[in-house]
Amino acid sequence: MSEARFQQESTTGQFYYGGKLCLQVIYEPLTSSGYSLTVQHFKDGALVQQDVFAVPEGVSTQSTARI
Amino acid sequence: MAITTAATNSGKVELGLGYHNGTTSTGDAYKLLLIESSQAGTYGASTTNVGTPGTGTPSTSNTGTDAHVSTGDYNSINGVTLTNVTPTLSGSTAVWDFDDVVMTGTTISADGFLIYNSATKGGVAGRVLSVHSFGSTKTTTGGTFTIQMPVADASNAIYRVA
Numbered sequence: 001m002s003e004a005r006f007q008q009e010s011t012t013g014q015f016y017y018g019g020k021l022c023l024q025v026i027y028e029p030l031t032s033s034g035y036s037l038t039v040q041h042f043k044d045g046a047l048v049q050q051d052v053f054a055v056p057e058g059v060s061t062q063s064t065a066r067i
Numbered sequence: 068m069a070i071t072t073a074a075t076n077s078g079k080v081e082l083g084l085g086y087h088n089g090t091t092s093t094g095d096a097y098k099l100l101l102i103e104s105s106q107a108g109t110y111g112a113s114t115t116n117v118g119t120p121g122t123g124t125p126s127t128s129n130t131g132t133d134a135h136v137s138t139g140d141y142n143s144i145n146g147v148t149l150t151n152v153t154p155t156l157s158g159s160t161a162v163w164d165f166d167d168v169v170m171t172g173t174t175i176s177a178d179g180f181l182i183y184n185s186a187t188k189g190g191v192a193g194r195v196l197s198v199h200s201f202g203s204t205k206t207t208t209g210g211t212f213t214i215q216m217p218v219a220d221a222s223n224a225i226y227r228v229a
Contacts, residue, residue: 030202033223038205051210056180056199058217059074060160061082062229 020045030057070102070179070200071111074226078196082228086188087196089163091153095186097196099168099214100146101135101177104204108133110181117183117193120144130181139172141212149182152219162224168214176206180214182226197226 003016015023026038034057041049081087088094100117102110108125110133118129121144125131134144141147150166165182179200183193205212217223 028203030200034202034217036201036205039210041210047208049210050206050208051212052175052205052207053213053215054201054205055215055217056201056225057072058223058225058227059072059197059199060227060229061074061079062227 033057068106068109069111070106070109070198072179072198072200073112074197075114075195076112077115077194081188081194081196084189086194087184089151089154091151094151094153095184095188097149097151097165098146098183098185099149099165100130100181100183101141101175102130102179102181103133103135104176104178104206106133106178107131110179110198112198114181114195114198116191116195117145117181120146135175135177138174140170141173141175145185146181146183148185155219157219157221157224159229160221160224161228162219162221163226163228164219164224165216167216168212170212172209173207173212174209175212176204177201178204199225 005014011027013025021042024040029035034055036054039051113127116128120130120134123131125133152164154163181195182197183195216225
């Protein structure tokens, strides 16, 4: 039986299967716009794969640079 | 050192010199070059050129050893080729866009990326149009690194001429 643990407004969520962590998702916002999701795949408690989905912040020729 | 999200100052001048053409299919060949985590150089509005990725000391005109090595579908230290979407007008702002980039089978640790023109313009190739920080180090391990371009409008597009 799979089990998902996500909390409202949390930046991290986990999926468990058979009581073991199998997937973890980490949300990280950028300064003003843009964000990334890091998806970690686990097998028997060990990280076996990590994916990244990123939406970068665009730039304007008119705007002040942001760090 | 640091990566600051910015349109490069040199790129602004180059627009006026006709060194950038983002037209679909017939425009210039733009590339996305990843910058390593813990980079030695400083990247931002003053960055001008990718130089010789993989070789030399990082500076405003050379990514040098800060350029991420090839891995999986990120198959060249010179970066991955972008697919142009012809610039359009959103209100009074010209917006540039590219297709999303999906790279599988990668092991990457990068803090940001540069968008540059790989075509030779005015006798020089590698002119950097913009610099983008990820905000923190993004890491894949044998996985897929996806960069989805933001919505192509006056507030969000990856490159905007206002």
